[in-house]
Amino acid sequence: MRQIECAEQVDFSKIYNQVLQIAIAEGNAKVPKRIFVFTYRDFEKASKNNWVRDFKEALDNYRKRGYFNVPNLMFWNLNNPIAKPEEIGRPVKNHKVGTKLTGFSNNLLSLFVKGEIDSRTYAGQVHGAFGGIDVLSGLRLVPKGEVVMKWAV
Numbered sequence: 656m657r658q659i660e661c662a663e664q665v666d667f668s669k670i671y672n673q674v675l676q677i678a679i680a681e682g683n684a685k686v687p688k689r690i691f692v693f694t695y696r697d698f699e700k701a702s703k704n705n706w707v708r709d710f711k712e713a714l715d716n717y718r719k720r721g722y723f724n725v726p727n728l729m730f731w732n733l734n735n736p737i738a739k740p741e742e743i744g745r746p747v748k749n750h751k752v753g754t755k756l757t758g759f760s761n762n763l764l765s766l767f768v769k770g771e772i773d774s775r776t777y778a779g780q781v782h783g784a785f786g787g788i789d790v791l792s793g794l795r796l797v798p799k800g801e802v803v804m805k806w807a808v
């Protein structure tokens with residue numbers, strides 16, 4: 656995480672390509688399952704380029720090099736109120752782009768950064784706290800801390 660640059664807009668094509676180049680250079684049979692993007696912008700306004708085109712190009716590049724899946728984006732807008740996670744979209748059949756998360760939570764961000772053993776315990780503490788959103792039913796969407804750290808690039 657030390658090499659992260661802050662920019663007004665995210666160049667998803669560049670991110671996908673860097674992950675692919677690292678996998679090739681290190682001879683990895685697998686690429687990370689997820690790429691985390693922390694931002695203060697909405698997904699629709701955050702992309703430097705057309706995100707659909709970036710995803711399709713990335714999928715082609717990954718396939719040419721023997722990888723059949725592009726890492727899913729976990730796009731976390733820390734600025735807006737906490738809301739239900741949403742799927743980003745599926746511009747290519749059977750290939751999920753990722754998930755949009757919205758809202759800042761000091762505790763969840765801290766758990767992510769620290770790599771806590773089981774981040775799911777936090778969900779029970781905030782049940783019913785956010786405008787009727789049933790956080791407990793979302794437990795299946797909240798991975799364990801050690802799994803999150805394995806996904807992180």
